[in-house]
Amino acid sequence: MASQTKPVLHGYFRSSCSWRVRIAFALKGIEYDQVPVNLIKDGGQQLTEQYKKLNPMLQVPAVEIDGITLSQSLAVIQYVDETRPGPRLLPADPKKRAQVRMISDVIASGIQPLQNLYVIQKIGAEKMQWAQHFIDRGFQALEPILKQTAGKYCVGDEISMADVCLVPQVYNAERFKVDVGQYPTIHRLNQTLVEIEAFKATDPSCQPDTPADLRA
Amino acid sequence: MHLSLVSLAKPVLHGYFRSSCSWRVRIAFALKGIEYDQVPVNLIKDGGQQLTEQYKKLNPMLQVPAVEIDGITLSQSLAVIQYVDETRPGPRLLPADPKKRAQVRMISDVIASGIQPLQNLYVIQKIGAEKMQWAQHFIDRGFQALEPILKQTAGKYCVGDEISMADVCLVPQVYNAERFKVDVGQYPTIHRLNQTLVEIEAFKATDPSCQPDTPADLRA
Numbered sequence: 001m002a003s004q005t006k007p008v009l010h011g012y013f014r015s016s017c018s019w020r021v022r023i024a025f026a027l028k029g030i031e032y033d034q035v036p037v038n039l040i041k042d043g044g045q046q047l048t049e050q051y052k053k054l055n056p057m058l059q060v061p062a063v064e065i066d067g068i069t070l071s072q073s074l075a076v077i078q079y080v081d082e083t084r085p086g087p088r089l090l091p092a093d094p095k096k097r098a099q100v101r102m103i104s105d106v107i108a109s110g111i112q113p114l115q116n117l118y119v120i121q122k123i124g125a126e127k128m129q130w131a132q133h134f135i136d137r138g139f140q141a142l143e144p145i146l147k148q149t150a151g152k153y154c155v156g157d158e159i160s161m162a163d164v165c166l167v168p169q170v171y172n173a174e175r176f177k178v179d180v181g182q183y184p185t186i187h188r189l190n191q192t193l194v195e196i197e198a199f200k201a202t203d204p205s206c207q208p209d210t211p212a213d214l215r216a
Numbered sequence: 217m218h219l220s221l222v223s224l225a226k227p228v229l230h231g232y233f234r235s236s237c238s239w240r241v242r243i244a245f246a247l248k249g250i251e252y253d254q255v256p257v258n259l260i261k262d263g264g265q266q267l268t269e270q271y272k273k274l275n276p277m278l279q280v281p282a283v284e285i286d287g288i289t290l291s292q293s294l295a296v297i298q299y300v301d302e303t304r305p306g307p308r309l310l311p312a313d314p315k316k317r318a319q320v321r322m323i324s325d326v327i328a329s330g331i332q333p334l335q336n337l338y339v340i341q342k343i344g345a346e347k348m349q350w351a352q353h354f355i356d357r358g359f360q361a362l363e364p365i366l367k368q369t370a371g372k373y374c375v376g377d378e379i380s381m382a383d384v385c386l387v388p389q390v391y392n393a394e395r396f397k398v399d400v401g402q403y404p405t406i407h408r409l410n411q412t413l414v415e416i417e418a419f420k421a422t423d424p425s426c427q428p429d430t431p432a433d434l435r436a
Contacts, residue, residue, distance in 0.1 A: 056361040057330055068315055072329065075321035082314045094302045095288055101295035109292065109329040110277055114339070141276040 007032040007065040010054055012039050012046075013207035013214075016112060016168035017073040018061040022207075023164045024077040026198035028086040036209035039117055059118070074101075074108055077161055089161045096156060099149045103142065103162035107169045111138035115172065131176045139173065139183045146185045154189060159196070167193050171204065227252040227285040230274055232259050232266075233427035233434075236332060236388030237293040238281040242427075243384045244297040246418035248306040256429035259337055279338070294321075294328055297381055309381045316376060319369045323362065323382035327389045331358035335392065351396040359393065359403045366405045374409060379416070387413050391424065 007025070009032050011018025025032050037060050038045045045051060046058050055062040055071040062069060063076045066083070070076045081089040090097045113119070114134035120127040149155045154162035170190045173180050180187050193199050205216035227245070229252050231238025245252050257280050258265045265271060266278050275282040275291040282289060283296045286303070290296050301309040310317045333339070334354035340347040369375045374382035390410040393400050400407050413419050425436035 056364045057326060057358070058361070059330075066315065068318070070318050070322055072322045072325035075318050075325055078321060079314055079318035082317070094299060095286065097302070098288070098290050098295050098299035101298060102290055102292045105292035105295055105328070106277060108325070109333050110279075113329050113333045119334070138277070141278070144276045 007063055008035055009033070009061055009063050010035045010037050010051070011061040012037055013210045014204045015039065015060045016172050017059070017108075019168040019171070019202060019204065020073045020164050021061050021063060021076050022202035023167070023198055024080055024089060024161070026202050027089065027159065027164070028080060028084050030080065030084060030086075034208055036207075038209065059116075074104055074161065074165075077164065081161070087159065089159075089164065091155065091158060091160060099155045100160045100162045103145060103149065103154055104165045106138060106142055106145070107165040110141070111135055111169060112172070115176065128176060132178050135169075135173045135176060135178045138169075139178070139180070139186055143183045143185055146189065150185055150189060152192065159193075163189070163193050166190060167199050227283055228255055229253070229281055229283050230255045230257050230271070231281040232257055233430045234424045235259065235280045236392050237279070237328075237336075239388040239391070239422060239424065240293045240384050241281050241283060241296050242422035243387070243418055244300055244309060244381070246422050247309065247379065247384070248300060248304050250300065250304060250306075254428055256427075258429065279336075294324055294381065294385075297384065301381075307379065309379075309384065311375065311378060311380060319375050320380045320382045323365060323369065323374055324385045326358060326362055326365070327385040330361070331355055331389060332392070335396065348396060352398050355389075355393045355396060355398045358389075359398070359400070359406055363403045363405055366409065370405055370409060372412065379413075383409070383413050386410060387419050 007030065009018065009021055011021065011034065037051060039060065046060055052058060054069055057071060059071070061073060061076070062071045070079060077089060090100055111134055115131035120131055123130045146154060151157040153159050154166060166186070167190055170180055170186065180190070203216070204210060205214060227250065229238065229241055231241065231254065257271060259280070266280055272278060274289055277291060279291070281293060281296070282291045290299060297309060310320055331354055335351035340351055343350045366374060371377040373379050374386055386406070387410055390400055390406065400410070424430060425434060
């Protein structure tokens with residue numbers, strides 16, 4: 001009976017990790033409920049004892065699905081890919097699949113954790129330079145990798161988890177005033193992807209918890 | 217018939233004896249019984265051998281590990297480990313059950329995204345004088361999360377009773393915790409799992425104390 005309940009995504013409109021999960025659900029055509037977790041309000045709703053039960057890392061997203069609760073967006077995305085029909089989010093070919101994971105991990109381990117809210121709050125006054133530094137460093141690595149792996153999308157010509165990770169990271173880069181134009185392949189891929197419905201409909205500007213002044 | 221000579225070549229691991237990410241890959245190779253060559257990349261010597269133009273071609277993130285395997289070069293240890301698991305026989309590093317597999321990835325990512333990147337060499341060099349407290353803070357934060365997760369998922373190992381990628385990630389992270397003087401005893405499940413795992417040959421033989429590039433004063 002649990003598998004007939006819709007998945008529940010606990011996330012934040014502007015969390016890039018939450019957005020990855022929204023994109024993956026949209027690409028697979030999966031309906032889900034959203035429970036907003038405001039990372040700023042009330043000192044941060046992700047810090048409550050109640051939320052801690054969903055994700056003891058006190059981060060978004062957390063996803064209730066098929067009777068379990070998962071955190072870590074890439075674990076969620078691959079679980080969804082492996083259990084739901086629809087377009088593959090990871091290629092069938094093992095080498096391409098490894099490249100998708102490599103690109104996703106450059107973003108999800110090599111960039112985003114160094115510029116998420118928790119860390120930049122800890123860095124304090126120099127947070128802009130800190131975030132720009134780590135995003136630039138990561139994009140300097142991603143650019144030659146993608147030049148080699150990309151076709152129409154990050155790896156070849158099929159949308160994958162790598163694309164799902166890229167768009168929210170470019171959004172973050174723009175928030176921190178990184179000049180993404182310096183990275184032509186990243187720029188080109190992002191331009192293509194943001195026109196796709198699954199990416200558009202899940203954009204931070206049009207979520208249930210998007211504040212009025214940031215709505216598209 | 218095309219005989220791929222490239223696939224007959226042994227994988228090559230470019231790593232550092234004390235890099236926890238390199239150690240994860242060494243453990244995975246050992247668990248699968250795969251022979252490979254090691255090319256040491258000294259992260260300290262010569263200003264850091266990972267920063268050369270030559271190494272950049274292997275991994276433009278200028279980090280270890282990088283692995284040459286089956287004619288391609290891969291970076292990001294979990295991408296390497298899952299590639300190896302999917303292409304080589306031997307004990308599974310990820311469970312067959314999708315929910316357990318998701319839990320293995322979740323635990324691995326808490327470590328590989330939530331802890332290690334905040335305390336790796338590059339970041340602590342940037343933090344400077346307060347690096348001990350910074351590293352301890354992020355390791356403690358991550359272990360405070362891992363402890364209740366593992367209490368729920370663990371049997372004999374991190375997820376149930378089969379060794380998985382989660383265990384492969386845990387031991388090197390505990391090693392890092394000890395280097396930064398974190399009291400791992402505060403985390404009983406992590407402590408118990410680590411004690412079990414470090415006795416296993418694949419973890420022992422790949423320990424930083426006995427690698428080709430282990431300095432003489434740190435050899436076991």
